[in-house]
Amino acid sequence: MRAAVLEAAQTPIVIDDLDIRGPRHGEVLVRIAACGVCHSDLSVVDGSFPAPMPIVLGHEAAGVVEAVGDDVASVVPGDKVVLTPLPACGQCYFCTRQQPTLCSVYSGSLFSNLLPDGTSPLSRRGEIVYRGLATAAWAERAIMPEAGVVKVDAEVPLEVACVLGCAVQTGVGAVLNTAQVEEGATVLVLGAGGIGIAVTQGARLAAAARVIVVDPVAERRDAALRFGATDVCDPNEDDPIAMALALTNGIGVDYSFEAAGQASLIEQGIMATRSGGTIVCVGAPPLEQGISIPMVVGFTASEKKLIGCLLGSVHAQRDIPRLLALWKAGRLDLEGMITQRLPLDQTEVALDSMRNREGIRTVLTVDA
Ligand SMILES: NC(=O)c1ccc[n+]([C@@H]2O[C@H](COP(=O)([O-])OP(=O)(O)OC[C@H]3O[C@@H](n4cnc5c(N)ncnc54)[C@H](O)[C@@H]3O)[C@@H](O)[C@H]2O)c1
Ligand SMILES: [Zn+2]
Ligand SMILES: [Zn+2]
Numbered sequence: 001m002r003a004a005v006l007e008a009a010q011t012p013i014v015i016d017d018l019d020i021r022g023p024r025h026g027e028v029l030v031r032i033a034a035c036g037v038c039h040s041d042l043s044v045v046d047g048s049f050p051a052p053m054p055i056v057l058g059h060e061a062a063g064v065v066e067a068v069g070d071d072v073a074s075v076v077p078g079d080k081v082v083l084t085p086l087p088a089c090g091q092c093y094f095c096t097r098q099q100p101t102l103c104s105v106y107s108g109s110l111f112s113n114l115l116p117d118g119t120s121p122l123s124r125r126g127e128i129v130y131r132g133l134a135t136a137a138w139a140e141r142a143i144m145p146e147a148g149v150v151k152v153d154a155e156v157p158l159e160v161a162c163v164l165g166c167a168v169q170t171g172v173g174a175v176l177n178t179a180q181v182e183e184g185a186t187v188l189v190l191g192a193g194g195i196g197i198a199v200t201q202g203a204r205l206a207a208a209a210r211v212i213v214v215d216p217v218a219e220r221r222d223a224a225l226r227f228g229a230t231d232v233c234d235p236n237e238d239d240p241i242a243m244a245l246a247l248t249n250g251i252g253v254d255y256s257f258e259a260a261g262q263a264s265l266i267e268q269g270i271m272a273t274r275s276g277g278t279i280v281c282v283g284a285p286p287l288e289q290g291i292s293i294p295m296v297v298g299f300t301a302s303e304k305k306l307i308g309c310l311l312g313s314v315h316a317q318r319d320i321p322r323l324l325a326l327w328k329a330g331r332l333d334l335e336g337m338i339t340q341r342l343p344l345d346q347t348e349v350a351l352d353s354m355r356n357r358e359g360i361r362t363v364l365t366v367d368a
Contacts, residue, residue, distance in 0.1 A: 003056045003122075003139030004347040004364075005129065009047035013138075013347045018056070019123045020141050023069035028144050030081060032366045033158035035137040036060035036338075037350045038166045039193060039261055040284055044132065045351060048286035051113055055130040056122060058138030058364070059085040060166035062158035065149065072146045080152050082164050084316035085110060085134040087147035101310040106145065109134035116145070135165075138347055140366055150320040159341065159365055160334050163194070164323050166311070167361060168334065171198020171259070172205065173312015173319060174282045179255050181206040186253040188244050188272050189213045189229070191260025192220040193354075194361040195282055197227050197337055199257045204228030205331060208255075212247060214240045215260075217357045227333065244272035257282050263289035266306075275302040282309045337361045 003018045023029045041057040043049040061083045065075045075081060086107060088100030095103050105116055113130040114120050121143035122129040122136060136142055152161060171194075175181045187203040189196050192215035203211045204227070213224035214233040221232040233243045244253050254277050256269030261283035269279040270293065293299050312319075326332040339359030342350050343366075350362040 001140040002344065003136075004058070004344055005054050005056055006045055007054050009045065009053070013045070013351070015345045016124065018129055018139065020143060021121050023067050023072075023143060025070045026072060026146050027069040028065055028072060028075060028146055028149050029067040030063040030083065030142050030144055030149060031066045032061050032063040032137050032140060032142055034062055034162040034363050034365050036163050036165070036167065036194070037347070037354060037362045037364065039195070039354060040133060040166070042351055042354050043261070043284065043286070049284070050287070051132065052130045054124070055113060055132045056136035056139050057132040059133035059135035060162055061135060061137030061142065062152075062162040062165065063142070063367070064158075066141065074146060075149055075151050080154060080156060080158060081149040082152055082161050082320050083135055083137060083142065083144055084148050084150060084165060084169065084314070084320070086311045086314070086316065087145050088315060088317070089147065099313070100315045101313055106134070106147070107310075115143070138344060138364060147317070150316055152320070152324060156324060159363055160338065161324065162363060163334055163337055163361055164320055167194035167337065168198045168323055168332070169314045169316065169319060170282065170309075170312040171195050172202035172323060172332070173314040174199055174257055174280055174309045175202030175206050177313040177319070178307060178309040179257075179278050179280050181208055181255055183207040184209045185255060186210040186248050187212070188240070188253040188256040188269065189224070190240065190256065190258050190265045190269060191215060191283060192217070192224045193259070193357070194337060196257070196259035197223060197360055199259050199282065200224050200227045200229055201332055205326065210247060210253075212244055212253065220357070220360070223360055226336065240268055241272045248274065252277060254278070255280065259283050261285050263291050266291045270299070270304060270306065273304055275304065278305040278307060280307055280309050338363050341365050
């Protein structure tokens with residue numbers, strides 16, 4: 001099959017022919033229709049996130065089931081599916097405590113870039129090719145565990161539904177699952193790329209009263225207003241902390257979401273959030289970045305909550321149908337998030353758009 005391959009960090013993506021083995025017990029072979037481009041892919045390409053190479057990236061995908069292994073019951077060949085990089089086994093320590101994104105069977109694949117058994121289904125002339133971010137969907141086909149594919153209705157357009165796989169699961173999930181924002185709350189969103197726009201949509205779904213979105217790019221601030229922001233802030237012109245305080249009678253927002261992938265913005269979020277409020281770390285800053293909390297006793301006394309968020313704390317088998325139902329009801333805009341569609345052999349163009357902060361999400365159409 002054809003796939004977009006990264007040979008080494010900081011080198012251009014190349015299109016090459018790879019081998020993919022068939023589905024084993026409990027696995028599904030998916031013909032990829034479309035796959036979005038996420039900043040987490042770019043972080044591997046640019047070397048911020050170390051990963052073994054060669055690797056196929058792409059983890060925001062939808063496609064059609066081509067073949068299934070033994071004991072696969074939930075899908076059959078021909079079914080349309082959305083892929084999730086974080087399936088849940090349903091039985092481990094974390095799954096049984098309703099924390100499925102931490103599943104001890106599947107979550108390790110996100111960092112090992114291998115299947116749970118430590119192998120990759122991908123190879124090239126007999127040499128291993130890594131399964132990037134537990135999906136490897138910048139390719140014509142992908143092998144997924146059964147729990148990693150969610151069946152969707154036949155009429156769902158896959159080149160639209162793919163953005164559920166990462167951006168929308170993550171952003172909306174951060175609001176509804178991780179933070180559990182309540183009606184009437186005040187929300188600050190730092191960053192308005194694909195993830196921040198999905199957080200903004202999540203805040204609108206939660207009926208937050210005030211949604212302040214910060215991004216240095218004017219086009220993204222304008223987009224945020226269309227997706228539910230009540231106020232926007234250019235951090236090069238105005239101080240986001242001062243603005244958050246000014247818009248909340250000096251109290252601070254109930255919830256802040258870091259969605260840009262810069263550790264310093266978490267500190268900004270802590271300052272902009274009221275006593276007793278919650279700061280959610282959604283962005284994935286480069287490994288070497290950390291945060292500091294000056295005068296910890298102030299943090300202690302203010303009872304603020306600083307929490308991590310992996311893929312919106314989602315349970316994909318529950319949440320992807322729920323998000324699609326909201327899309328069908330006209331309450332979640334997926335089409336509007338997709339500002340560019342490109343063929344697989346223009347993956348490098350798509351990455352440049354993200355580097356230059358153009359548009360919101362690019363979708364690579366593989367077999368749409
Ligand atoms: N937690 C998770 O499970 C998860 C899932 C997907 C992506 N991510 C991470 O989320 C982050 C965002 O991903 P994305 O695909 O939306 O990236 P993106 O590049 O599309 O968006 C990042 C946005 O941050 C903005 N920004 C830059 N400086 C800023 C500042 N000072 N204040 C406010 N905004 C600023 C940029 O202009 C851009 O619009 C990345 O770090 C990505 O790796 C995390
Ligand atoms: Zn992602
Ligand atoms: Zn589990």
